[in-house]
Amino acid sequence: MRDLRECQFASDNTAGISSEAIEAIIEANTGCSRSYGEDWWTAKAADSIREFFETDCEVFFVFNGTAANSLALSSLCRSYQSILCHQLAHIETDECGGPEFFTHGTKILTVDGENGKVNTEKLEHLITRRNDVHYPRPKVVSVTQPTEVGTVYTPDELEAVGELSKKYGLFVHMDGARFANALAALTLSPAELSWKRGVDVLCLGGTKNGMPAGEAVVFFNKQLAEDFDYRCKQVGQLASKMRFFAAPWYKMLKSGSFVSNAMHANRCAGILQQRIGEIKQITRVFPCEANAVLLSMPESFSSELQGMGWEYYEFFVTGYSRFMCSWNTEVKDIDLLINDMKGIGG
Numbered sequence: 001m002r003d004l005r006e007c008q009f010a011s012d013n014t015a016g017i018s019s020e021a022i023e024a025i026i027e028a029n030t031g032c033s034r035s036y037g038e039d040w041w042t043a044k045a046a047d048s049i050r051e052f053f054e055t056d057c058e059v060f061f062v063f064n065g066t067a068a069n070s071l072a073l074s075s076l077c078r079s080y081q082s083i084l085c086h087q088l089a090h091i092e093t094d095e096c097g098g099p100e101f102f103t104h105g106t107k108i109l110t111v112d113g114e115n116g117k118v119n120t121e122k123l124e125h126l127i128t129r130r131n132d133v134h135y136p137r138p139k140v141v142s143v144t145q146p147t148e149v150g151t152v153y154t155p156d157e158l159e160a161v162g163e164l165s166k167k168y169g170l171f172v173h174m175d176g177a178r179f180a181n182a183l184a185a186l187t188l189s190p191a192e193l194s195w196k197r198g199v200d201v202l203c204l205g206g207t208k209n210g211m212p213a214g215e216a217v218v219f220f221n222k223q224l225a226e227d228f229d230y231r232c233k234q235v236g237q238l239a240s241k242m243r244f245f246a247a248p249w250y251k252m253l254k255s256g257s258f259v260s261n262a263m264h265a266n267r268c269a270g271i272l273q274q275r276i277g278e279i280k281q282i283t284r285v286f287p288c289e290a291n292a293v294l295l296s297m298p299e300s301f302s303s304e305l306q307g308m309g310w311e312y313y314e315f316f317v318t319g320y321s322r323f324m325c326s327w328n329t330e331v332k333d334i335d336l337l338i339n340d341m342k343g344i345g346g
């Protein structure tokens with residue numbers, strides 16, 4: 001079988017399943033168990049998430065991030081309202097209109113802001129510029145942590161978003177497909193980076209951090225979770241053999257690998273970011289604060305690199321190239337990439 005290491009920097013979802021997650025699935029695979037999340041493993045996984053966040057939150061498991069975001073958002077607003085986010089937000093650029101579809105048409109309004117983070121002044125302008133019936137009423141602010149360009153909101157920045165949202169009666173949704181990488185970057189407690197900063201609902205990623213599939217939708221504002229189980233079921237996001245999705249959560253939170261996997265990914269990205277300095281044709285375009293490295297390279301350089309078989313993500317909005325490190329990136333593969341880059345055009 002061909003070892004497709006060339007695509008390993010394309011995303012952190014090109015990585016496989018961590019052995020711990022596989023072991024958890026094997027362990028859960030004994031005898032029979034109640035279905036649809038009524039089982040021991042799902043209860044344990046949800047309890048572990050409550051412990052992790054040090055609060056009594058409502059937890060639901062779905063298959064992927066698009067569903068997590070779309071369903072979470074649909075329980076925060078109505079169709080005539082609006083969701084405010086950064087123009088590079090995954091919910092805006094990469095979910096095929098899922099949030100609009102699931103909310104029955106809630107409009108997404110975007111703001112810009114440096115380093116992939118929403119600018120709070122512009123956000124406030126978007127919230128307050130109109131209040132007439134012709135404008136979709138702002139109801140949710142969505143932030144991605146870490147951002148799509150690999151930067152991390154500081155607790156103060158999150159607090160500013162949280163306070164602004166509360167001031168105008170908006171809810172805060174956090175797309176945390178890589179939340180573990182933000183935790184690893186800031187070495188703060190999960191609570192400090194979420195509900196203590198005003199986050200009402202967090203979509204917590206498992207897939208990119210070593211699980212086979214699965215994201216947790218975590219409602220810190222429990223009232224918003226009303227009937228969420230029905231939403232999940234209606235759209236085909238309620239796994240009947242839920243235990244196999246839940247078991248990796250339980251094991252990885254218990255052992256600490258949920259955070260240590262992310263630490264490894266961040267460390268590798270830091271090494272890659274540093275070593276890119278050896279390549280004179282390439283510019284690093286964003287601070288590397290989590291597990292993504294964003295680069296600007298000449299087109300001829302890029303096509304030669306791709307000709308060698310390397311795959312990475314072309315960030316279509318900005319024209320930048322994104323290299324992602326994951327829980328199983330190896331330093332020797334970074335060396336290989338750098339060596340190939342050095343071979344291009346002297």
Ligand SMILES: *Cc1c(COP(=O)(O)O)cnc(C)c1O
Pocket residue numbers: 063064065066067090091144147148175177178207208
């Ligand atoms: C990967 C990702 C998601 C989830 O995407 P799915 O492919 O639907 O699992 C959501 N938000 C961000 C920022 C992501 O990077």
